[in-house]
Amino acid sequence: MRPSSPHMLPVGAPNPPTEKHSVSVSLPTWESVAAWGRREQWLLDLLHTCYPRFEMHSSIRKLMNAVCARLRTPEGISCFIFPSADALSRCKSHLNTEHPDQPIQTVKFVPHQSADKEVLRWAPFFAILLPQQCLSSAKHFWKVFGDGITGRHAEYCLEEFPFMKLDSEDATFETPALCKQRIKGDQQWIDSAAAEKDSLRKQIARLATSDRPDFQPVTRREVFLYPKGMCAIAAVARALVPADLSRSEAVIYGWPYAETPQCVGESNYQRSTLLSAGSKQELDELEASMAAGRRIQVLFCEFPSNPQLRSPDLPRIHALARKYDFMVAVDDTLGTFVNIDILPYVDIVMTSLTKIFSGFCNVMGGSVVINPQSTNYTTIHSALATLHEDTYFPLDAMIMAQNASDFETRVSRCNANALAVANFLTTHPLVARVYYPSLVPSRPYYDQVRRKDGGYGYLLSIVFHHPEIAVRFYDALDMCKGPSVGTNFSLAIPYSLLAHFHEQDWAESEGGIEKYMVRISVGMEREEDIIARVQDALTAATVSLN
Template identity: 75%
Template sequence: MMRSSSPHMFPVGEPNPPNEKHSVSVSLPTWESVAAWGRREQWLLDLMHTCYPRFGMHPSVQKLMDAVCSRLRTPTDLRCLIFPSADATLRCTTHLAAEHPDEPFRTVTFSPHRPADKEALRWAPFFVVLFPRTCMSSAMHFWKVFGDGIAGRHAEYCLEVLPSMDSYAEDPELETSAPCRDYHQDDFQWVNSAVAGKESIKGLIARLVTSDQRGYHPVSSQDVFLYPKGMCAIAAVARALVPPAVGYSEAVIYGWPYAETPLCVGESGYERSTLLSAGSKEELDELESSFAAGRRIQVLFCEVPSNPQLRTPDLPRIHALAAQYNFIVAVDDTIGTFVNIDILPYVDVIMTSLTKIFSGMCNVMGGSVVVNPDSSQHATIHSALTALYEDTYFPLEAMTMIQNASDFEQRVKQCGVNAFAIANILAAHPSVARLYYPSLVPSRRYYDQVRRKDGGYGYLLSIVFHKPETAVFFYDALDICKGPSIGTNFSLAIPYSLLAHFGEQDWAESEGDIDKHIVRISVGLERREDLIARVQDALQAATVNL
């Protein structure tokens, strides 16, 4: 098993881990640096060597964007986004047109000369959306919420073959041609290897997600769908489940989820999208009463457990309601993991961000969807996903993912053991008002209902201190990696509300009980003694400063 080195924070803007070209996290080592990111202060942006790929532009993606704009000789007031599929491009332009009906948007397709090797035609083409600078905020909203943007390794490949690609557009000024390139089979060994790699990923997920309970069928790899990012997986399920019938087109999000999930679901085409933010018994009672009175919904989304409060919904009760009132249960199990929890008997479809602990290395993204073979709605869900599915998971990304996941089960268990110890230490400290961890919150009984026989309580915990200033001092003093993402082999902390709800912290606090100074820690593989020492040192520094 890979063991991470001693915990350590890095300078602002450095990749987490350092020197990782495709890192999906960036160091934000102080409270002020996180706030500066929220305000997009220039001093911080100048120091950022990378970023979480949905929050901004990975350097490799930025290089491709710059090369495209140079090739097309676009005016300085135009900006662009790049996607690996025509479908994502269309959805982006539709979103922009709805937000800015009077602005012009143009699309450009880059593709190799024909004839070219079929594999070159498969992965070299990419799609560009051009829009005025004034639409940048709306464009980045789409990029962040749906996750359809081109991946870093894919962008590098497209940049390499760009000199031999033509551009096609309705606007003749955007059409360009390039000299033909000879492609050789050796250029595409990684493509052939990735076919087997993707099947390995699907096979591993199918094996691990299969229920331990008697009477349930094993999951087949045909019931596993792979996506380039976790949000792509959530968005794919949300879009696929939008019903044609008027009056049933409602999606419910039960419990406070990851920040982008309600936006993604709400913008996927449902007539109504309802957030039941507390995820409480009372909200479930009210929902059941509304069903008895005639209300019908299409799908209920939830997380097991939730981010960042680590609360677990009553899945057996939700499952019973779904059977009675004919709706689909779609669960994000990224924090719970296939290893710790056995939720398949109670859900119809599972969505997972493979970017997190499935990879652990923090250097690749991915997502998966599993359709429950025993679901009464299996055929409907599977056919709907299949009808919309396009494999845009770039081969080199998939190959990196399967390499990283080889010791997934062992890492989940070790991170869980470390997190359990740290959670109990923090919960007992007098400066801590609330400690969120699945074994220490009131919903533990619901977690235990779905916990596997040898499953743990996971790698994630969140802290609320009695005094807000304690949180600031604690975060600044905590000598571990700090930045976005979770599930990394190294421990990683962030002031969650400040990062995820910047500009809407009052709303998140009033609606979701998300404390403005909540600190979330994803616990890694470091020696437990080292981690405990770092946490205790930070606690001491925080209390001394008060």
């Protein structure tokens, strides 16, 4: 069933409006996006939700407050909550590096040992206590690596919190459980949602398998699940850090999603290099440097890139990787398993399942697929398996599995709508450029890996002849507006203003990310309805200009 006609929601409302765990929030005007960048209080007070790595869900804040209240933390002390000891340890290490003179403490809350096995598995959580001076660094870690607890997981922990005891080496924090321990929980899942997680791995393995008859099918063993897409990217980045310092360099080729270079760059490589243009010249220069003795461990890229929808030359990159012995890790979130057949040219595929794989904008998730025929298969699989910990909260996994059941049909519908909108926009006199895989110069690179029945995806970006037209168009556009992409409903945002608010000049000069670019994730509504809304906004912008 297709969503109703796209519509603009009040500032701060969830996208979609009735979803408690929405991963997008309405920012319906250019000024509201700028106010988010400045973190203006009037806007923050209106937010019912937000993209979960950008801000914390209300359930997470409630759990944080409950922890601070129970520990009687002094004023000025905050806490951040993680589902695993590993994430807690990495956050603490990050904070100790950034603020070596500040006191950082950690605690763990656990249920009574007689509790139900699922309670014992999912109720424990870890908290890091930090002073205000460390707050921005902690938020940076939360945003870039995605390791924080999810909203549904926090809700569950809140329910169990009164029955949990504190596990801490610091005796000053010792507090008993607040209530008499209940023995059996009332979970909505069985065996950590193992069946749903297995179903997701099977589905991803089937979809990621190459169409080439000589290519080995992907199995569940090659698929790893993560609570968020950035968790998947971060896990790959950490897993591939080599012991050999001479080759400890990660290259990010092409302009990627804003957090990816930070995530890779902060994953303990000796060197991290951004080749922002994603051009033939940069590949030529990289090849020449490797021919002269340069050694790299891994090349990361997106296919296609966000927000310019440019496609790298994967067959050439693959040939270079084999010749100079490095690995290739590609984020295919915008391309999708349905549209592109990239596994023969890469070692690893990383996907944000939060986007169109889910579509409903109400749950997060990420996956990693290892090429079963990669010459580095054993090394990669061993490294990922050693680091992997199942922190994918069962309710999140169950909702993801349910949402993804019609993934292929939804991708096809969004492909057709986006192509129609992109082609329509190219003919309008107000529009200077449309970024879409079929319309940019790198189309041949996309076409050489496009599946037989694959399309060009659901995302496009628009650049207008005049900056004021972009503002007026965005303000008049009557569709959902806010962060994220791949939603079943159309969703727009001024990309640079959102993703690079404090570095717009740099993003424009370094990556060609125009300050007044408007990105639209095209949904499943009727094609004519979407185009009519876009046309109405263009008309309104024209009238305003005159």
